[in-house]
Amino acid sequence: MKYISTRGKTPAASLSEAIAQGLASDGGLFVPEVIPDVFSEIFSEINTKQSLENLNFSEFAYQVLKPFFKNDKLAPHLENICAKAFNFPVPLVTLDSQTSVLELFHGPTNAFKDFGARFLALCIDKSESTSLSKKMVLVATSGDTGGAVAAAFSEFTDIPVTILYPNDRISVRQEKQLTSWGPQVKAFAVDGTFDDCQCLVKQAFQSDLWRKNYHLLSANSINIARLLPQMAYYCYASLKYKLLHGTEAGFIIPSGNIGNGTAALWAQQVGFPIHQIIFSHNANRSVPDYLQNGSWAPQPTISTLANAMDVGTPSNMERVFHLFPSVSELRKHLSAQSVSDQSIAATIKSCKEQGWGYIFCPHTATAAYTRSLQKQGHWILVATADPAKFDSVIEPLLGQTLPIPASLQKILSLPSVRCEISADLLSLQKQVLFDL
Ligand SMILES: *Cc1c(COP(=O)(O)O)cnc(C)c1O
Numbered sequence: 422m423k424y425i426s427t428r429g430k431t432p433a434a435s436l437s438e439a440i441a442q443g444l445a446s447d448g449g450l451f452v453p454e455v456i457p458d459v460f461s462e463i464f465s466e467i468n469t470k471q472s473l474e475n476l477n478f479s480e481f482a483y484q485v486l487k488p489f490f491k492n493d494k495l496a497p498h499l500e501n502i503c504a505k506a507f508n509f510p511v512p513l514v515t516l517d518s519q520t521s522v523l524e525l526f527h528g529p530t531n532a533f534k535d536f537g538a539r540f541l542a543l544c545i546d547k548s549e550s551t552s553l554s555k556k557m558v559l560v561a562t563s564g565d566t567g568g569a570v571a572a573a574f575s576e577f578t579d580i581p582v583t584i585l586y587p588n589d590r591i592s593v594r595q596e597k598q599l600t601s602w603g604p605q606v607k608a609f610a611v612d613g614t615f616d617d618c619q620c621l622v623k624q625a626f627q628s629d630l631w632r633k634n635y636h637l638l639s640a641n642s643i644n645i646a647r648l649l650p651q652m653a654y655y656c657y658a659s660l661k662y663k664l665l666h667g668t669e670a671g672f673i674i675p676s677g678n679i680g681n682g683t684a685a686l687w688a689q690q691v692g693f694p695i696h697q698i699i700f701s702h703n704a705n706r707s708v709p710d711y712l713q714n715g716s717w718a719p720q721p722t723i724s725t726l727a728n729a730m731d732v733g734t735p736s737n738m739e740r741v742f743h744l745f746p747s748v749s750e751l752r753k754h755l756s757a758q759s760v761s762d763q764s765i766a767a768t769i770k771s772c773k774e775q776g777w778g779y780i781f782c783p784h785t786a787t788a789a790y791t792r793s794l795q796k797q798g799h800w801i802l803v804a805t806a807d808p809a810k811f812d813s814v815i816e817p818l819l820g821q822t823l824p825i826p827a828s829l830q831k832i833l834s835l836p837s838v839r840c841e842i843s844a845d846l847l848s849l850q851k852q853v854l855f856d857l
Contacts, residue, residue, distance in 0.1 A: 422491045424451040424645060427743040436493040437548050440541070440646045443639030444626075450739050451645045453687075457488040459656070460692025470664040479507040482653035485691075489649055498547040505577070506539040506650065513658050513801070516777045520792060521670070522785075522802045523658045529576075529828050530598050531807035532729070533681060534569035536654065537647030542573035544646045545580070545638065554633075558582045559625055560640040561618035563677060564591045564729035565806060568598030570640045571606040580638070583853055584608040585618040588841055590724055590731070594810050594829065600837035609852065613844035614722045615731055624846045634854055642680030643736055651684035652691070658801055659693045670799040671697035673791050675784040676757075677730030679708065679737035681803070686744060686754060696798060699756050701787040703727040706759035708735060715748040726762045726814050727783040729806065758794065760787040768793075770818050780823065782806040783814050 423433035428449030434442065439451040463484050467473050473481075483503040490496040509527045516522055528535025550556065558580055560570050567584035574582050584599050588610035591599075599608040611618050619641070625631045626639070642648060655672060662670040672695060676682045682700045689695040700708055703725040711717050722733035745751035760768075768786040772779055781789050781804070788802040808815050809823045816822060825833070842848040 422457075422489055422493070423454040425454045426450070427452055427739045436490060436645070437495055437544075440495075440544050440644060441548060441638075443641075443644050450643055450737070450743075452740055452743055453489060456687070456690045458692050459485055459488055460694075462488075463656075464660075467660065468664075473661055473664055478511045478654070478657055479503045481657050482507055482650060485653045485656050486649060494549070495544055495547055498543075502540065502543040502547065503650075506543055507536065509535075511654055511657065513661055516779060516802075519799045520777075520802065521658075521662060521800075522779065522804050523654065523672075524804045525654060526782075526804060526807040527826075528569070529572045530565065530568040530832075531810055531826055531829055532565035532569060533651070533803075533805045534565045535573070536650050537642065537680070538566070538569035538573040538640065539577070540650040541640060541644055541646040542570075542577045546578045550636075554636045556580045556638055557635040558638045558640050559585075559622055561585045561615065561622045562591075562599070563587070563615040563731055564595045565598075565810075566641065567608065568595065571599060571602045571608070574640075575602050575605050579605070582606045582640075585611050585621055585849070587615050587618055588612050590614070591728055592811055592813055594812065594833065595728075596839070597835075597837055598810075598829075598832055600839050601832050601835040607853065608838075608840070609849065610839060610841045611844050612841065614724075616722050616733060617844040619736075621844065621846060621849060625849065628846065630850070630854070641736075642678055648680055648684050648687075648737075648740075651681055652688045655685045655688035655695065656691070656693045659688065659695045662799070662801060663694045666799065668799055669694040669696040670801045671695065671699065672801050672803055673699045673701050673788040674803045675727065675730060675787050675805045676700040676702055676708065677705070677732040677735065679735040679741065681805070682755075683737045683740045683744075686741065689754065690744070697756070698754060699758060699791055701791040702757060702759045703730045703765070703787060704759060704761060705731060705733055707733060708738065709757040709759045711738075712748065712752060712755065712757050717742075725783075726765045726811075727787055730784055730787070758787075758791045760790045764790045766814075766818055769815055773819055780808045780815065780819070782808040782811050
């Protein structure tokens with residue numbers, strides 16, 4: 422399997438090369454050259470509820486991902502990578518006869534980002550390096566990526582991690598998950614938005630001074646190794662739903678930078694029984710507007726209650742355009758909804774107090790709201806984070822204290838180091854490069 426750039430101006434790369442490069446040299450994003458028909462190969466073996474239950478998620482993920490690793494240096498390691506990366510449960514919880522929730526928040530940092538971050542860290546750990554300079558991961562985060570990347574790289578590698586996050590725009594508990602990892606991980610609160618953080622990362626990648634000192638690795642969802650494993654849980658949940666209920670479900674996906682959503686579109690393309698896909702956005706509505714108007718006009722980022730989705734210019738949209746160049750074709754596979762802060766708050770309250778009795782994080786609440794607008798069909802809501810990470814939003818609404826998962830409790834008890842910088846490369850350089 423080869424990987425090509427969405428901009429088509431660089432030669433096809435192997436998977437290992439695409440992972441090491443992050444961004445293709447023509448500025449595009451890597452996508453698989455062909456979409457293999459994974460479903461027909463797998464379904465011939467897993468066609469009863471029993472046979473799916475006999476297979477744990479990591480083994481299932483290995484089966485789904487095998488064709489994407491074909492002929493690559495990493496292929497012999499894939500089974501082991503899946504076993505180590507996905508060592509936590511992936512429950513599909515029934516809410517009512519036509520609605521389930523796929524809980525993706527049982528990893529070490531309580532958000533779905535753990536899937537991609539752990540998989541990426543293990544792929545990099547298993548890749549032989551040809552570079553002589555010291556590696557460093559540099560990552561911008563709107564809240565949850567940084568924590569997942571910090572946790573994964575400190576568990577599986579000794580590569581230092583530098584994280585940039587927008588000051589005062591993430592929750593206190595999210596910030597603890599960025600700043601409590603000890604000397605291997607440096608986290609900086611940037612005076613600006615997520616887009617400013619992403620811009621600083623891009624500048625560092627282009628700077629000769631940085632490149633002279635470090636072999637920089639990108640861990641954002643532009644890296645193909647973040648997206649591929651996310652495909653596996655859509656395949657798994659869609660098959661499980663079909664075997665349990667005898668009918669296909671659609672997914673409603675809380676979306677920001679569209680990494681998770683792109684993975685769902687790929688899962689549908691490789692043949693799994695996914696009826697329909699809806700991206701659920703907060704007030705950052707570039708994608709819903711595009712599907713409505715047919716013209717792509719990214720907007721400045723707006724701060725919302727669902728902060729990990731505060732993205733005005735979703736970078737993975739380039740992969741979606743590559744898959745469906747025309748908006749009319751895209752509309753056959755995808756719809757999108759923008760949800761206001763007011764509706765997020767009302768949904769968190771009503772889903773707990775009436776009906777389902779379930780507590781949603783503010784991101785997943787956008788999906789629950791979008792579900793309430795669907796008149797028919799079966800739906801799987803994709804739960805992207807544990808509500809306990811967003812206690813400051815949820816507890817005042819519900820008037821109750823949320824239980825804290827053990828992994829979060831542990832991080833909250835550790836000391837943390839907080840460092841503020843202004844949104845320019847020089848400030849970052851002083852902090853990161855000065856001690857060379
Ligand atoms: C990152 C994140 C999202 C958005 O995912 P994308 O892949 O960026 O679209 C949604 N919810 C939570 C909790 C997240 O951390």
